[in-house]
Amino acid sequence: MRSNNTALVDLETPSVEERCVCIATEAGLPLAAMISSYFNSPGRYFAVFEFPTLAFPYTGASDERSDGYFAQILGDKAAGEINNALARIQPKHILLAGVTEVEQTYLRVRLPEERLVVITDIGHFLSEFRSLVDESEIVICKPAQIAEGLLVAKYSNRRLRIENDAPDLPQEERKDRAGLIVLEAELDLHDVAAINFAAASNLDVVLVPPVARETVRAIPEMLAKWSNDHSHHEYKPFERQILRPLRHVNFQRYEFATFFTQGVPYGLLLKNVIPFTHVLRQIDTGIFIANNLMDDDNPRAFGSSLHFSPHFFPSEETDEVIKIFAENNFVTQALVDEEATARNLSDFASYYPYDVLHICSHGGETGGYFVVQTFSDRDGKEHRVEYYEVIQIDPVDGKVAQLTRKMIYHRFDGHKWGSPRLHETPQYVFIDMNAAMRENETGIIRVPVDYPIAFSCHIRCRDGLHQGAFQTLADLGRPLIFNNTCSSSHELAPIFVSAGARAYLGTLWNVSNTTAVQAAKAFYRRAITDQNLLAAFYEMTKVPTRGKDDNVYILWGLHFSTLRRPTQRSDDAILGALLHSFLMWLHKVTTTSDPATKRNGIPIVAFLYKQLVLTFGPERLAKLEKIDREEMRKMIDSLASDETEETTRGYDNILISEAFEGEYPGLTGAATLSEQQLTE
Numbered sequence: 001m002r003s004n005n006t007a008l009v010d011l012e013t014p015s016v017e018e019r020c021v022c023i024a025t026e027a028g029l030p031l032a033a034m035i036s037s038y039f040n041s042p043g044r045y046f047a048v049f050e051f052p053t054l055a056f057p058y059t060g061a062s063d064e065r066s067d068g069y070f071a072q073i074l075g076d077k078a079a080g081e082i083n084n085a086l087a088r089i090q091p092k093h094i095l096l097a098g099v100t101e102v103e104q105t106y107l108r109v110r111l112p113e114e115r116l117v118v119i120t121d122i123g124h125f126l127s128e129f130r131s132l133v134d135e136s137e138i139v140i141c142k143p144a145q146i147a148e149g150l151l152v153a154k155y156s157n158r159r160l161r162i163e164n165d166a167p168d169l170p171q172e173e174r175k176d177r178a179g180l181i182v183l184e185a186e187l188d189l190h191d192v193a194a195i196n197f198a199a200a201s202n203l204d205v206v207l208v209p210p211v212a213r214e215t216v217r218a219i220p221e222m223l224a225k226w227s228n229d230h231s232h233h234e235y236k237p238f239e240r241q242i243l244r245p246l247r248h249v250n251f252q253r254y255e256f257a258t259f260f261t262q263g264v265p266y267g268l269l270l271k272n273v274i275p276f277t278h279v280l281r282q283i284d285t286g287i288f289i290a291n292n293l294m295d296d297d298n299p300r301a302f303g304s305s306l307h308f309s310p311h312f313f314p315s316e317e318t319d320e321v322i323k324i325f326a327e328n329n330f331v332t333q334a335l336v337d338e339e340a341t342a343r344n345l346s347d348f349a350s351y352y353p354y355d356v357l358h359i360c361s362h363g364g365e366t367g368g369y370f371v372v373q374t375f376s377d378r379d380g381k382e383h384r385v386e387y388y389e390v391i392q393i394d395p396v397d398g399k400v401a402q403l404t405r406k407m408i409y410h411r412f413d414g415h416k417w418g419s420p421r422l423h424e425t426p427q428y429v430f431i432d433m434n435a436a437m438r439e440n441e442t443g444i445i446r447v448p449v450d451y452p453i454a455f456s457c458h459i460r461c462r463d464g465l466h467q468g469a470f471q472t473l474a475d476l477g478r479p480l481i482f483n484n485t486c487s488s489s490h491e492l493a494p495i496f497v498s499a500g501a502r503a504y505l506g507t508l509w510n511v512s513n514t515t516a517v518q519a520a521k522a523f524y525r526r527a528i529t530d531q532n533l534l535a536a537f538y539e540m541t542k543v544p545t546r547g548k549d550d551n552v553y554i555l556w557g558l559h560f561s562t563l564r565r566p567t568q569r570s571d572d573a574i575l576g577a578l579l580h581s582f583l584m585w586l587h588k589v590t591t592t593s594d595p596a597t598k599r600n601g602i603p604i605v606a607f608l609y610k611q612l613v614l615t616f617g618p619e620r621l622a623k624l625e626k627i628d629r630e631e632m633r634k635m636i637d638s639l640a641s642d643e644t645e646e647t648t649r650g651y652d653n654i655l656i657s658e659a660f661e662g663e664y665p666g667l668t669g670a671a672t673l674s675e676q677q678l679t680e
Contacts, residue, residue: 011178011255013296013560014045014200019132020093021290022045023107024084024189028098033146033192034122035095037153037160038133045200045293047089049082049286050189051075051099051107054485058105067428075106078284083110085287085478088294095119122161123327135159138168147207148172150192154199174204178558180257182266184244184281186210193286194260194279203498204254208245213418215241216263220365220490223265223456227509227548239269244253256559260285263490265508267541268551275538277555283498292502292558295478296491302477302573303566304331306354309464310340310361313513317484317520318360324524325356329566331559342392342461346470347607353475353577356482356563358520362460363485363492364510365452366390370410374443375436377429385433386411386451389446392467406438406467408455455491459483468492470499475577478502479565480533486510493556503533503557515549531562575616582608 017039024032032048039046054075056068066072086094096104096118108116119125126133139158141149146162151172153160181198185191185207198205215238226232242264251257256275259266267276279285305325307317322332333352335344340361349357353553368390376382392404409417412425413432424570427559460466469506473479481496482505488504496504505523522543527536545552585608589601612621 005028011560012043014197014293015297016089016290016293016324017041017044018089018091020129021049021086021089021097022095022097023049023090023099024052024097025051025053025099025103026188028096029187029189029192030146031097031119031122031145032189033098034160034162035119035125036150036192036196037158038125038129039196040154040157040199042202043200045289046196046321047085047091047286047290048189048192048196049085049290049381050284051078051103053083054103054106055069057102058109060109065089067431069431069434070427072237075103079106081284081287082107085290085294086111088298089290091115093117095125119217139169141169142166144187145169146187147191147195150195151199151205151207151542154195159392171207174206176253177204178255179203179253180251181205181260182257183250183260184210184262184264186281190260190281190285193289197289203258206246206249211242211262211264213262217454219263219265220487223268223509224452224487227552230547236304242266242269260544265554267554268508272551274539275534275559276558277534277537277559279558280494280497280556283494288497289358289558292561294501294561296560299562300477301355301566302331302353302474302577303329303570304333304354304574305356305358306333306335306348306474308335308340308345308349308359308361308459309337310460311337312460313360313363315517316360316513317517318358320517320521320664321358321524322362323520324528328528329569331569331571332354338462340462342464342466345459345461345466347604349474350470350472351475351581351604351607352611353477353574354479355474355477356480357474359459359481359483359485359488360516360520361485363457363458363507364482364487365454366423366458366465367448367450368406368453368456370447370449371407372445373437375433377432378477381429383413383429383433384411385409385413386438388449388456389451389454390458390467392458392465397557404467404469406456406469408453433509457487457490457492459485459488459492468495470495473500475581476500477577480561481505482523483507484511484516484519489554489556493554497556501556503555503561505537505553507552508554509552511552512546512549515543515545515552518543518545521552527563528565531564532595533557533561533563534559536563552647569613575612575620578608578612578615582612 020039022032022035026344029160036046036048054071056071058075059068059072092115094115094117096107096116099107101120110120117128119128137158138161139149139153139156140161140163143162143164145168148169148171149160150159155172179201181194181203183191183205195205222232222234222238226235251270251274254274259276259278260281261278262281266278268274279288307318307322309316311318318336322334325332333348333354335348350630368388369388371389372384372386374382374384380501387410388408390406411417412422415421451611458467478500480503481501483492483496486507487509489508493504493506519540523536523540526539527533530536536554537553541551582605583603585605589598589605592598592601
C-alpha cells in the first residue's frame, strides 16, 4: 500500500454533470454507452439511470388482478427513485434512450415535459446537442464489448461507436491510479454507470466475469458452515473461482478498491489487505452513485443518531456508542429495552430524521413455515407454488396489529424458482398466483419448520422479530446503517440500500458479542474523527478478534462517504424535517381518494404528530406559523374514527417521493405489495 489510508479523506470526489442525464432501458444500453462517451469532463460524473422494460402503460391504479399490476409496481418505483435523484441534480436535459412510448408514460407524469428529449440514435443525439459536446476520434467496439469499449473511450477521450464487425478490444491498461474499481461486467446499464464513475474519479478499472446467481445465493449458507471452524469444503473452491480473474492484480498498490458485485464478499476473500468497499449491482447503480455524490456535495444532515437495542446482552456497545455521538454534538434518540419494539423500529427507522442508525441485537435466519398452495389461473388451469413463509405480527396499542409476511419462493409447477422454464409461463399466471396467495386460504398445506430458512434474516426486537421490510429511511434522508447483528449483510443489505441508505455495515456470519462491541466503538471513534467511513471501517477490521470473527464485517457503499460531525448540538433540523413530513402526509391523507393511501398514511401522520408533540412540546410548536391547527384537529378526528373501523391492519408499503422544487412535481404516493416477496 503506497500510503496510510487517511489519504482517503483527501481524495477529490467528482460532481454530477448537470447539462444532461440519461434514462435508458435494456434496449437502450448501446445508445446510453455511446452518449456517455461524449460527457468526459474531468471530475464530472455523467448519470445513467436504468428504467425497467414494461409492456403496460401507467394508469395510476393498483388493481392486483390487472395484467399490468406488476408493471405498475416496477414502473412506479423506478420513476419515483429517478424523480428523487433528478430533484437534487436539476439537469437541463433528460435524455431518454431506448424508452418506449409505453414506458415513457411512467416518467411523463412526474418529470417536466420540456426537459425530456427522446433520443433514437447517436446521430439524433448529435443533431440535438452538438453544441454541448466535443467531437474527437472514434473508438469502435463489438456489441459484446460495450464495457471494454466505453473504458477505452473514456480514458483516451474518444467517442464510442458500436459495430458488429469491430475488432476485439483489450481491457483498459491500469495506470496505478489511487484507487481501483473491480466490476462484475454483465453487459448492462450498471456497467455503464460504474465506468462513468470510475472515469470521473480517475480510478483504475478491472473487469471480471459475472458470478452466477446460484453461486451468489449459496454464499450465506456456505459462510455459515465455514465460519464454525474455517474448514468447510465448499469455501476453498469458491475462493479460487472468485479470485482467479484477479490473480494479476496487486491490490496493495492502491489506496482502496471498490467492488461492483451481485453479492460476493471480496473483502473477506482478500482478507481486507487494503480498505475495501462494495456496491450492490442489483440496485440501480446509477441512482446509488448519483445520490452519494450529491450527498457528498450537499449533505442532508440532521445532526442526529438513532440507536436500537432490546438489551439482550449483559455487556454491549449501545451506551458507549450513544455517549460517543452525544459528545460530538449529535442529538441522540434511543429505542432501548421496552421501547425496542418492531413497530418502533419500523416507524423511527422510516420516518424519523437521523444520520446514523445503529442496531445492536440478535439477528440471522429464522424458522417459519413451508407452504404448498394450489390455485387455478383465469383459464382454469391448475398450478402449484411452493414457498417458505415467515410471519411477523406487531401489536400496536393493544387494538391494532401489523402483519408482515415474507414469502421466499422455492418451486413453481415443479420447477425451481428462477429457472429458465418459468420464463415460458405467461405473466398473467403470476398475476393470478399473487391474487390467490393474498385472498385464498383453500388449497394450502402449511408445515412449521424449526430450522433456519435461507433468506429469512431478521432483527430481533423486544416483542418479536423485524424482517427489514423498509421502503424509505430517515424521513427520506440518506443515513449510514450499522446493523451489528448476526448475518446481517446478505438480504438485509439490499433492502436497506434500496430504501435509501448511503452506506450499510453488516456481518457475514454470526459475530461474537465481544467482537461486536469492540468493532463498533473503534468504527465510530474513527468515523467521527476522520469523517471518512471507509477509513474507519478499515481500522475496525484490524481490531484484534478471536479467529472466528476475522473479516466478519463488510461495508456496502462508496469510498468517499462521510459522517460529518455537527458544529453544534441542535434539534432545529429534526424539527424542520418532522414538520415537513407531517404536513405532507396530512395533506395526502385528507385529500386522497385512494383508500389504500389513506389507510396507510394515517398511522404515519399519527407517528409524526406524536414525535412533534413529545419532542418539542405544544409551546414550541405553537410558535410555528406553518401548522394549520384546524387541519390538525381534522386529522386527529379522522384518526380516532378510522382506528375503530378495523382491528387488524395489513402491511401495505407506501412509495413516497421527495417533491421536485418549482416545476418538478413530486410523486403523491401509491400502494405497493402487501408482502415483501423474495426469491430463493
